Amino acid sequence: MYHASRLSVAPMLDWTDRHCRYFHRLLSSQTLLYTEMVTTGAIIHGKGDFLAYNEEEHPVALQLGGSNPADLATCAKLASERGYDEINLNVGCPSDRVQNGRFGACLMAEPELVAECVAAMKEVVDIPVTVKTRIGIDDQDSYEFLTRFVSLVSEKAGCEQFTIHARKAWLSGLSPKENREIPPLDYPRAYQIKKDFPHLQIAVNGGVKTLEESLEHLKHLDGVMIGREAYQNPYILAQVDQLIFGLDTPVKKRKQIVEEMYPYIERQLANGSYLGHISRHMIGLFQAMPGARQWRRYISENAHKKGAGIEVLETALAKIPAELDV
Numbered sequence: 001m002y003h004a005s006r007l008s009v010a011p012m013l014d015w016t017d018r019h020c021r022y023f024h025r026l027l028s029s030q031t032l033l034y035t036e037m038v039t040t041g042a043i044i045h046g047k048g049d050f051l052a053y054n055e056e057e058h059p060v061a062l063q064l065g066g067s068n069p070a071d072l073a074t075c076a077k078l079a080s081e082r083g084y085d086e087i088n089l090n091v092g093c094p095s096d097r098v099q100n101g102r103f104g105a106c107l108m109a110e111p112e113l114v115a116e117c118v119a120a121m122k123e124v125v126d127i128p129v130t131v132k133t134r135i136g137i138d139d140q141d142s143y144e145f146l147t148r149f150v151s152l153v154s155e156k157a158g159c160e161q162f163t164i165h166a167r168k169a170w171l172s173g174l175s176p177k178e179n180r181e182i183p184p185l186d187y188p189r190a191y192q193i194k195k196d197f198p199h200l201q202i203a204v205n206g207g208v209k210t211l212e213e214s215l216e217h218l219k220h221l222d223g224v225m226i227g228r229e230a231y232q233n234p235y236i237l238a239q240v241d242q243l244i245f246g247l248d249t250p251v252k253k254r255k256q257i258v259e260e261m262y263p264y265i266e267r268q269l270a271n272g273s274y275l276g277h278i279s280r281h282m283i284g285l286f287q288a289m290p291g292a293r294q295w296r297r298y299i300s301e302n303a304h305k306k307g308a309g310i311e312v313l314e315t316a317l318a319k320i321p322a323e324l325d326v
Contacts, residue, residue, distance in 0.1 A: 005161065007214060007244045008032035009237070010205055010227035011063040011088070011132075019268070020281040021057045024230070026260050027237035027252065030245040033060050037090045039103070040066035043075045051082050054264075061086035063132070065093065065103045067113060069120035076121035076129065087121055089114070091133040094169035094179040105169040108137050108145075111152040118157035130161040132205070132225075135189050136168035143189060150193055154200055161201040163225050164190040180206075180228075191220040211236065211243050218244070233287045254285050254326045258317055262310050269309060276303040279313060289326055294319035 009016065009024055011034035021033045035053070043050045053060055062079045064087060066072050076087045091114055093104035107114050114131065121129045131153060135146050146164075153159045167183040174182060185207045194202040203223030208214055214224040229236055235254060241247040252260075265278055279299050286292040298316040302308055320326065 005032055005201065005203060005223040006030075006218065007240055008034060008061075008163075008203070008223065008225045009230045010225045011035060011037055011061075011090070012227060012231060013037060013093075015231050015281075017277075017281075018053050018057070019273075019278040020231070021060065022054050022264055023257075023261060023278075023281050024234065024237055025057055026257050027234060028240040029249075030241050030247065031237060032086070033057055034088065035060070035062050037063045037065045037093060038075075040064060040068065040071040040075050043078065044071060051079055051084075053082075053084075055083075058083075059085040061088050061130075063088045063090055065090045067102045067107055067110075067117060069116045072117050073120040073124050077124040080125040080127055084127065086128045086130055087125060088130045088132055088163075089117060089121070091131055092165045092169065094134075094137075094171055094174070094176055105134050105137050106171055108133060108149055108169075109140060111149045112156070114149070115153045115156035115159075118153060118159045122158060128161055129159065130163065131159055132163040132165065134165050134167060134169045135186055138168075138171055141168040143192065146189065146193065147196065150197060150200070154197065160199075161203070162193070163203040163205050163223070164193065166190050166204055166206040187217065194221050211239060214244060231281075232284045234282070234284055235287065254289070255317060255320070257285065258282065258313060262313070265310050265313070274304070275308040275310075275312060279303040282313075286320060286326070289320065290324060291320035 009031060013036050016034060016036050024033055038050045062084045064072055064075055079087055090104055091107045118129050150162060166185050166187050169179050187204060190202060190204040201222045203225055204217050204221050205225035205227060208224055208226045209229045217224045238251050241249055242251060268278060283296050283299055286295050295316045298319060302312045
């Protein structure tokens, strides 16, 4: 397993876009970063470039949504040619839109099809092809159900890495948001999968809020994926290189990270991006610090204005007390 999988930031729709990933990379050089889920249909038929990313984002993984082996292979090959470090198949998203397209968590009920999909992708790329899944769906939530899924996909397709979101998904009756909060977390089930499949690389996702918790999971598993916490409180990533990967590098200060974003922002604005599309990912950087509310408010009120540039962030940064060495 390549080293980066010890800690990753989850693929999150409408959140982990390329601006977000560039920002997260400034916080940690080692963390594996994921794209938002991109459907095979968008890549094959869409008008935009759905595979665009910044070179600085490496190591970076593409998460695909789909269930047609040929289409997934086409997209995996394109992504590999573009230099992505990993392809991940989404077998965990519970939204209605996803079920209607026959991908996401509903695929847990079709492990043979998932195996076909993974095998088709592995055939055309040399980079890792991984699967992100839940521990179960609806009433199919026994340990045997999860074991059968993992064993079929690993044995038939040669999939060696699974990230397990340690909650089951209710495909009817709960919204995607509720599916992230209501089904109870069951980390021991992920630990048991690792015990029963010691040759596989198993990572866990769901509800991880601190690096201390991550280190605890890493006593049992190969990797940890942090989701909303890394987005809402991004500074959690600032000590990952030191605590999780053992690097002897200085921990960056928050103000330094903001200033390191300026050249990137200027380049993006020159290419027609809006400040608000970039700065929204930075709003949580000073969470729980004096001045954090003023920082957030000033950016929220000004970043969307026509012609807004880095002066908005400079003014917002001035609202953090100067004596704070953060």
